[in-house]
Amino acid sequence: MRGHDWINNSLPEEIILEIFRRLESKPSRDACSLVCKRWLSLERFSRTTLRIGASFSPDEFVSLLSRRFLHITSIHVDERLSVTLPSLSPSPIRKRGRNSSSPSSSKRKKLNAKTHSAAENVESCSLTDVGLTALANGFPRIENLSLIWCPNVSSAGLHSLAEKCTSLRSLDLQGCFVGDKGLAAVGKFCKQLEELNLRFCEGLTDIGVIDLVVGCAKSLKSIGVAASNKITDLSLEAVGSHCKLLEVLFLDSEYIHDKGLIAVAQGCNRLKDLKLQCVGVTDKAFGAVGDLCTSLERLALYSFQHFTDKGMRAIGKGCKKLKNLTLSDCYFVTCKGLEAIANGCKELTRIEINGCHNIGTYGVEAVGKSCPRLNELALLYCQRIGNSALQEIGKGCKSLEILQLVDCSGIGxxxxxxxxxxxxxxxxxxxxxxxxxxxKGIIAIGKHCKSLTELSLRFCDKVGDQALIAIGKGCSLQQLNVSGCNHISDAGISAIAKGCPQLTHLDISVLQNIGDMPLVELGEGCPMLKDVVLSHCHNITDSGLNHLVQKCTLLESCHMVYCPGITSVGVATVVSSCPHIKKVLIEKWKVSERTTRRAGSVITYLCMDL
Known part of the structure; x- marks a missing residue:
């Protein structure tokens, strides 16, 4: 009956809270919170995670949040996110009565004055120790905290936080200039800490790290260090001596050598995930890793200058549980080293080889012969790998689901x-x-790989319409990128439009032979399209764009720079016809003043005024 609230009168708070917990997306939760004051209160009560970007009064903002959300356990502060300044342009003049200096105009003057003051002092956008103390007071039960690039947070604030938030389990201090005393306080008070990220923390030394490691020795499972030139092997020796539960170690440092990594290998036999970019580490350290870290599952090595096939053989011999291998710019690893890994690590499911110029066809053939569980293979900038390598992958790796090839000139x-x-x-x-x-190759993919949902063929000059026609007949794609494939014309894109109704992402940029007709058919056949890139398509006009957006009402992103046939009318059509639009990339001179007023927040310009 009209006038009766059946839901609120029938459902207890516990049921509504459970409904909120089952909503996965933040927009859905926000929409439900607008139903009534009761639902708004319950949604705030049920929320456990907050994400905070840069703001003009971050310390006050944290205090405000602590009064509204009472059960937060995870907070992520990321000051890399840009600050959106309020518009400084004067408000439109409205006709009023006899008194032109109304209270609202007075408020506007004060707001503009505050805005100018804030714009002159952008440094006020950084969280300080005052805000960190407020955070500790407002959220004492917090378990996960990320402070990303908060330069004004110091040891004093971190000490205050650690003293009150003793339940902390994960702490990310990336880019924060905290000192040893703050880190020592975390070790003293946060005895449940499991994850620690110290990437780009330039104010730290071995003293602070050792104090924390000793204090959290019984709980610490993950450590990340990068670009901290005062953290050396001494810290890793402390980790090896105390952190028996350590499972994840990320190191990017010129000041770590064999001694530190060997200490970790000797003391942390539960290590599962090892990611290293340490030019001072040699095969000697990897000999210890292979002998002692038998639980290792993921290994990523970047830019090693003293890592050779000898180290690879040690890993292949001892780390039988290895599942994920990444080799990037390891110039002294050859096919024999990769063969040793393939023969010894039968559980491998993912391999990425990036810029390792001494790995060729023979090494990848060994993977195809010995790793039947391989699920993902990425070969990037591998000029010495030929066709027979992937032929062996095709024969032996029946479970392969993801294949990535970049600049592999020998593969056809x-x-x-x-x-x-x-x-x-x-x-x-x-x-x-x-x-x-x-x-020929892509037609075969369309014929046999019926589960294919993502296809990217960027700047593959020999791929044309026949390939896309086969894909349209055989695969129900969700994402397609054919940027720079100059032999593709209207017929190929039309085939995709007719055969792939689930398509959500499309990039046809730099296709000179594409006109308006494929856009018409995309509008008819792909109503779920969310992201489209049309840049550098010289034959597309406002007419085709109009047909596309009238039917693809879910569109969220549209890139259309360097399209001479698209004018300000086309831009206005996009922003007015797509209620979900979030980003339009276009030249500034193509955006009218009316469009700017209506949708200025979603428009991104290719070139800004100098």
């Missing part, structure tokens, strides 16, 4: 045909600048 259609026939569960295929891959 024969390799792709082998992948298509052997890896029929393939879901994601990303190829960039592999100039020997053409229609």
């Amino acid at each position: 259609d024969n390799a792709m045909c082998s992948i298509a026939k052997g890896c029929r569960n393939l879901k994601k295929l990303h190829i960039r600048r592999c100039y020997e891959i053409g229609n």
Whole structure:
């Protein structure tokens, strides 16, 4: 009956709270909180996570949040997020009565004065020790805290936080200039700390790290250090001596050497995840890792100058549980080293090889022969890998779902045909600048890989309409990127529009042979489209864009720079027809004043005024 509130009168608070907990997206929760004051109160009561960007009064903002949200356990402060200044332009003049100096105009003057003052002092946007103390007072039960690039937070604030938030389990101080005393306080009071990130914390030395490690020795499981030139092997020796539960270690430092990593290997036999960019570490340290870290599952090595096949053999011999391997710019690792890993680590599910110029066809062939559980393979800037490598992958790795190829000039259609026939569960295929891959290989993918949902063929000059026609017939794509494939024309995109109704992301930039007709068919056939990139398409006009946006009402992002056929009328059509639009990338001179007033917050300009 009209006038009766059946929901609020029938549902107890416990049921409504449970409904809020089951809502996964923040927009859904926000929408429900607007139903009534009761729901707003319950939504605040049920919320456990806050994400805070830069603001003009961060300390006061934290105090305000603590009064509204009472059960927060996770807070993420990231001051890399830009501050949006209120508009400084004068408000439109409105006709009033006899008194032109109304109270509202007075308030506007004060607001503009405050805005100018804030714009002159951008440093006030940083959280300080006062705000950190307020955070500690307002959220004493917090378990997860991230302070990303908060330069005005010091040891004093961190000490205050640690003293009151003793339940802290995860602490991320990336880019914060905290000192040893603050870190020592965390070790003294936060005995349940499990995860610690100290990337780019330049104010720390071994003294602070050792104090924390000793204090949190019984709980610490994850440590990350990067670009901290005063953290040396002494800290890692303390980790190895005290942190017996350590499972994750991320190191990016020129000041870490074999001694520190060996200490960790000797003391932390539960280590599962090791990510290193340490030019001072050699094969000697990896010999210890291979002998002692038998639980290792993920290994990522970046820019090693003293890591060779000897270290790879040690890993392959001892780390039988290894599942994820990344080798980036490891110039002295060869096919023999990769073969040693493949033969010894039969559980491998993901391999990424990036810029390792001494790894060629033979090494990847060994992976195909020995790693039947491989699920993801990425070969980036590998000029010495040829077709027979992927032919072996196709024969032996039937579970492959993700394949990424970038600048692999030796891989062509024969390799792709082998992948298509052997890896029929393939879901994601990303190829960039592999100039020997053409229609034949992609047609085979469309014929055999019916589960394919993501296809990216950027700047593959030999791929044309026939390939996309086969994809449209055989695969129900959700994402397609054919940027720079100059042989693709209207027929290929039209085939995708007709065969892939679930398409949500499309990039057809730098296609000179695309006109308005494919946009019309995309509008008819792909109503779920959310992101579209049309930049550098010289034959697309306002007419085609109008047909697209009239039917694709879920569109959130549209890039259309350097399209001479698109004018201010087309831009206005996009922002007026798409209620969910969040970003429009366009040249500034194509945006009218009316469009700016209506949707200035969603428009991003290619070039700004100098």
